[in-house]
Amino acid sequence: MTISAIIRFAQEADIAEMTALLRELFSIEADFRFDELKQRRGLACLLDSSTGKIWVAEEKGCVVGLCTLQVLISTAEGGPVGLVEDVVVAKDWRGRGLGRRLLEAAETWARTHGLTRLQLLADGGNRPALDFYHRLDWQETRLIGLRKSW
Numbered sequence: 001m002t003i004s005a006i007i008r009f010a011q012e013a014d015i016a017e018m019t020a021l022l023r024e025l026f027s028i029e030a031d032f033r034f035d036e037l038k039q040r041r042g043l044a045c046l047l048d049s050s051t052g053k054i055w056v057a058e059e060k061g062c063v064v065g066l067c068t069l070q071v072l073i074s075t076a077e078g079g080p081v082g083l084v085e086d087v088v089v090a091k092d093w094r095g096r097g098l099g100r101r102l103l104e105a106a107e108t109w110a111r112t113h114g115l116t117r118l119q120l121l122a123d124g125g126n127r128p129a130l131d132f133y134h135r136l137d138w139q140e141t142r143l144i145g146l147r148k149s150w
Contacts, residue, residue, distance in 0.1 A: 065102055074116075
């Protein structure tokens with residue numbers, strides 16, 4: 001099924017729908033627990049940040065997908081790179097090219113703004129997501145993600 005969704009930058013009015021998408025994403029990610037207040041706050045921070053970007057896929061007035069990117073400085077690259085933290089398309093809208101279009105928008109923006117690399121973390125048990133990223137030429141690295149929370 002072909003859809004006419006538009007890919008655009010997110011706005012504050014999209015926070016409720018984006019939060020619902022993060023609920024869906026975190027339900028399949030073993031390392032994260034959904035907390036509506038935290039996710040709403042994080043989205044608002046990204047919208048207000050000069051180094052964060054959020055794209056949404058909008059179909060018939062509804063936000064059905066999102067992709068977030070944060071600009072970091074890499075000593076390995078000698079300049080700015082991007083961390084893609086969230087990529088999610090609502091379950092009923094998957095398989096229609098929206099995830100690809102969201103990532104293409106992020107990559108185009110990154111290239112035109114001088115970023116030399118994008119990276120992301122994916123849940124090791126989420127085979128559909130890993131297969132999706134591989135189809136889009138994302139390469140696995142030998143790095144292991146570690147974190148420390150408090």
